[in-house]
Amino acid sequence: MTAYVEAVSGIRPRMRRAIIMIQDLVMVLVAVALSLILSQSRLSFDAFSASGLACWALIVLIAHLLFRTCGLYNTVWRFASTPDFFNILKGCGSLTVVLYLASLGFRFFFQPVAGLNERQFIVFFLVSFTIISAPRLYYRFLRDGASWRILRRATGDASTKQALFIGRLSEADLIVRFTRTAQPAEYAIAGIMATESEAPLGTQIQGVPVVALRARLVEVLEDYVKGTENLDLLIFGQGVEREIEDYAELVRIARHSGIGVVQFSGLSELGQGGKLVLDAVEMETIMRRSAVATDTTRIGAFVGGKRVMVTGGAGSIGRVLVKRALELGAEAVLVADNSEFGIFQLDQQTDDGDRDRLTSRIVDVTDRPHMTRLVSEFKPAIIFHAAALKHVPLLEENWEAAIETNVFGTLACAEIAAECGVPQFLLISSDKAVDPTSVLGVTKRAAEQVVSSLHEAQATSPQPRAGAANGHAGVSDLRHSGTKFIAVRFGNVFGSNGSVATIFQAQIEAGGPVTITDRRMTRYFMTVAEAVDLVIMSAADAERRRGADDYAIYMLDMGKPVPILEVAETMIRMAGKSPYTDIPIRFTGIRPGEKLHEALHAENEEVVKLDIAKIFGLKTGVIEWPRIEAVLPALVAAMHNRDKAAALAILAGLYGAEEDIRGAREEVVPKTAGQVG
DSSP: OHHHHHHHHHSOHHHHHHHHHHHHHHHHHHHHHHHHHHTTOOOSSOTTSHHHHHHHHHHHHHHHHHHHHTTTTTSTTOTTSHHHHHHHHHHHHHHHHHHHHHHHHHHHHTOOOTTOOHHHHHHHHHHHHHHHHHHHHHHHHHHOHHHHHHHTOOGGGTTSEEEEEEEOHHHHHHHHHHHHHOSSOOEEEEEEEESOTTSOTTOEETTEEEEEOGGGHHHHHHHHHHHOSOOOEEEEOTTHHHHOTTHHHHHHHHHHTTOEEEEEEEEEOGGGTOEEEEEEOOGGGGOOSOOOOOOHHHHHHHHTTOEEEEETTTSHHHHHHHHHHHHTTOSEEEEEESOHHHHHHHHHHSOGGGGGGEEEEEOOTTOHHHHHHHHHHHOOSEEEEOOOOOOHHHHHHOHHHHIIIIIIIHHHHHHHHHHTTOSEEEEEOOGGGSSOOSHHHHHHHHHHHHHHHHHHHHHHOSSOOOOOOOSSSOOOOOTTOOOEEEEEEOOEEETOTTSHHHHHHHHHHTTOOEEESOTTOEEOEEEHHHHHHHHHHHHHHHHHOOGGGOOSEEEEOOOSOEEHHHHHHHHHHHTTOOBTTTBOEEEOOOOTTOOSSOOSSOTTSEEEEOSSTTEEEEEOOOOOHHHHHHHHHHHHHHHHTTOHHHHHHHHHHTTTOHHHHHHHHHHHOOSOOOSOO
16 A cells, blocks of 8 residues: 555656546546446447447547546545545536437437447446546545544544644654553544655554655645644644754644644653643744754764753743753753743743753842852853843843843853853854944943953963953953853844744734834844754854864854844734734834844954854954953943943944944934834
8 A cells, every 4th residue: 555655646747647537538438338237238239349449439538528627637636625526526427418418319310229228327427436536535545544534533532632743753653652541632643744755655653644755744734724624733743843844834834724733842741651742833933944954963962961051041042042951961051040930931841850950040140249159069061141131122221231231241250150160151142243233232242342352362371361340340360261252143033032023923913913113124033943053053163173263253144134024924824814904014113223134244254164054153353351351440430320322432442333333323223112123
């Protein structure tokens, strides 16, 4: 059976159509013969005479024309769908009527044909419909056996959700087994759509058929959602979003049809018999850019067995960094975050088997004594510094908080890392740091300069100097620390807290309107899973670099910028609605600090291609540490005097852009308010 299904699926469409046409004509001739035999009729002429052969040829010609007219070959490989069988019924009925009328005409104008009457034509119609439909029905049954399981769901099983699984066969075997042993049963896997191209189509995994291979996932799913109303759930396997390009389209089809979409992420409560962990698929899946497969071996070797600290670990990026570090085999992970609720959520989302390796502390990164105690006691091998304030319009008004957290918080954590001998410190930066026009951008660029300066100091001198600067961030003695300092710069993470994705989703669920600042606005987007893996890969690459081949700043390749308007329209369609009709879109005007278009690097920065996909090294101007040390007291004084202009000018001076920042802000930052950008 498997060989038959694979052989038929492998034939080119035009060749398949030709074969089906020939098959149908042969079946018509067989139906004529069977109808005569079953009705025990004996014709008065020789079937193989010249006139007999001419009669068969005429029947074949009429049948072919009628079948084409009735649409039998328009959707020939949706074999068991209602329109296909209706077309077969229509074609066989039309052929029967035409042949019957032809026999009446022949009888009237020429001579009666012995042994031919209405009974034979009734039998012919029934036989032709049966034997023409049978091959289609047989193929569909072998290929899409799940349809039959879904369609025949018993009334008593209404509480059990019928699901299709898309993923690897090894995971399918696990999921089918656990869904069958679960009490009460929540899900029933009716079919498996395999992501392996070489998977045996038509075979069964514990009685559940493989109904589609990687190349035809979208086509087969569309067939199912049109062919049955009893499909409730689409379950993706782990990492499928990285393996197949059609991931977003599959999500869109399911959601548009009212089918739930989840992703298998593991098992819990193993001691109680096992339970599937199915996570909701977030709206980040609308990103249609292809993701590069992660070198899991390399990042696993880098993180495995290490003690990892994540500041801002309860935030959008930090939370995924924590989860990924645990997955990659980190010895222990310490989360430092000032959000009590965020840490509570992180704890709730952590698997029971990982809880003994995860420690969470409620602490502000600017609290130097507390942070020093945490780092010195935990002794991490790497600190991922993801703690930051990031909302552009809010930080325009709350600029002191932005400087306190994004600049002095980064400075304090970096110095503590050096003071405690942490081997590596990595700053999560932002494309807002490129030619900044906002408080967020200025503070992120300053944080990059702090890290770059410390990186240069460690790389060029075994005894970099630093002395006391201010009460905010007492500058430590960095002698002999050996800490590797790097920053990773990238754009928007789709689906992170406060991003356009989460705001758009809430607006869509509320019925609209979806608000956009400017129809021309574009942004770079990357899924959080991809960004986190590339951040870890950057850290792994930095660990081995020395000398001139060393980079303080890494930049992630985020593809082409995406129009925000296109993101909104796509999300509305994925929710099963129509943009502008079901959900209105309103334009509110650009907000303070925003740009129409972001960039990932400045014109004076050199982008260096590395031997790692999606990651570049950046060569940029670096401010020497004494200059940073010298301006810190002035920055503290500007904050104390609540002098925003002076504070921003000092920060801009750290990368030689005092005039540039003032001019850019006057040109790009209008005094308007909006909703979403």
